[in-house]
Amino acid sequence: MKNLFLVSIISVLFLQSCSQEAWLSGTLNLKGGGDWKPMVYLVYPEKFEAVAQSFVGKVLDSAQVDENGRFEFKGNPAFQEPVLLEIVVQKLGEKYPNRLLNKNPETDNYFPLIYNPDNHLTIDADIAHFQSSFSIKEPSPKNEAMLELRDLRLTAFKKYLEGQQDGSGADEDLLERESNQYGYRKELIDFSDTSEELMPAMVALRWASPEGDYERVAELAYAQSRKWNNVYPEHPWAKELASIVSKENLPILIGNTIPDLQLPIKDNGTVNLKEILEENKLTLLDVWASWCAPCRVENRNVLVPLWEKFNTEGFQIMAYGLESSEKAWNNAIEKDGAHRWLHASHLQGDQNPFMETLRLKTIPANFLLNEEGDVLAKNLHGQDLMDFVNDYMSSP
Template sequence: MKKVLFFMLAASPFLANAQTGNYDVKGKIGKLSAPAKVYLLHREKDKNVTDSAVLANGAFEFKGNTNLPTQALLLLDHTGIGINSLGRDADVMNLYLESGNILVAGTDSAKTAKISGSKLNDDNAKLAAATKPVLDKAVVLNNEYQKTPEADRPKLVEKYTVLQNEQKAVLKKFIQQNPASFVSLDALRSFAGPAPDYSEVMPLFNTLTPAIQNSENGTAYKAALDQLKATAVGSIAPDFTQNDPDGKPVSLSSFKGKYVLLDFWASWCQPCRQENPNVVKVYNQYKTKNFTVLGVSLDRPNGKDAWLKAIKDDGLTWNHVSDLQFWNNQVAALYGVRSIPGNFLIDPTGKIVARDLRGEELEQTLAKLLK
């Protein structure tokens, strides 16, 4: 549970800022007392920090000094069983630590408690209220997904896409209305998603105030966007060389003159394996029409056998490369790949003409280009 919570924090862009300040978090949740405990989890630079306090008639307090703004989690252990014994349904609240007094008040849980005395948390509450209707729909859709037979689940993809677009619209509006809030930088990260579109994200980043853009977190995110620009649609695909399963080096540039689908996947990635039949279909349809696929696997250091088995089992008869370094794969880092499946469609001149094509969209794009 503790690892899950710190993973949530590590995914946040608000790990630290240049400004330093003292915070004082005072809380009162119901009338809980020992052995009930409350935990405050946050990150300082690259370190996980856990603080704890015993409740006395519902009251607790945390004091500290932190680089701000810092996203944190407040976790309430009602029976004192310990943070590592709590499940995924633990009573958790999201908040931001910033200089000054932060007040937390609730009747029976951290999830429903309210925060006051903090501008940053006021902004966060405003964003949470704006996104709640979409998230409520997502819960309903997820329940529907769980009850749907696996063969029929792809039919729900369109519903997920509609919800994603709804959420992006809400986040975009919040960012545009709150350009001076650090929460907007967080909202921008959510808006961008795991496979950001540079042409969509960068204009929104530019709407943020200079103070936000030039903060430590802002400049770090700008650097990530600059890297993204190198692999944006319209850019020349960065060349690379990586070994195939037999240890022979394969370069992207060796395929120049063809349309190439640079496909990032892994044997352990179930969505990748579900998408593979679509890639096999278009490969077989267009392999004689100046088109090929180059697979880049993010399998683990001990995963070569699983990689080769997946290639055979899924009928992936095109070229494959990997350094078997999991998420540290050098080609994935070069292309800014943070989620899989992911792909880049490269034209005969070496220019990226599309990315993250799936199913029918992949087939229709190739049909148009290779007609």
């Protein structure tokens, strides 16, 4: 009798398991995917910083892909409200299910989507072009926004970054590459700015910098932090974003006032930045180094002509060098013809009080300052810098 009862219980549980509907199912095109595992992983980024980041998302589940490319997940995740999940595939030999690729959206191995306990999700994708081919049957408005973001990212990548993914390129091309990187990031952050959906907007901000480095897009990221904290002041991701891109963690923003720095001037002595600003209509605070090839090109081709044209009218350059060798510093100044303007350095390399105070990590960098020390513009180079100085110095 006991055995019959036990068999009945096991049969009921088996039938319940078999009848349980899949909350996520789909089909993968396996053609050309011989070096990919026939598995799909479900990863949960618990924090904003974990989105689009390798090895930190929590692996919730996995599903086998059959010979026809079909897979399904049964047993809903234990979330009572919509959350962001990442659907991931991995190559053969990869030990970590939560490794996420962010090298090329054409072939990246994951897609972030919104899980809603009330909805069934049906997806299709090419396993070898997972992110770019990912589709959702009858997507919700939130997932529709995620697909739109994916398309925008793919287009922006092809427009700005596709040609520089091999890591090659002369040092002199650094400014062009940085300009392209800025254009790519701006398009993603602009999506966040126009979106009404929090989660897709957060993914856009993470895709703008999977490393969480917003130094070169500080003003754009800070504006998004303010927007989403106004809309969702209690959401943990909005609070986390506010902490990451607070003014205390970003370089001085356009519109803010630069602190009065006391700088160790070349050939001994010190100078207060405030005194230089008060004596000039416009001051370029230029952060460079003798070993920085694009800095050296800009010295010769941009800064010398600007100084020659406008110095007598109230334009000054205060150059800070990330130097450890005084000899190399002096040689570069003389060779570039940069001896015309002011130079300062702690001669401590890139670990120095100047970079710490301004919260800078990357060069070339610059700030255009008025007499009061207000930041009018920053990180302008080449023709953009020449145009700004020309226009400002020509104004009343």
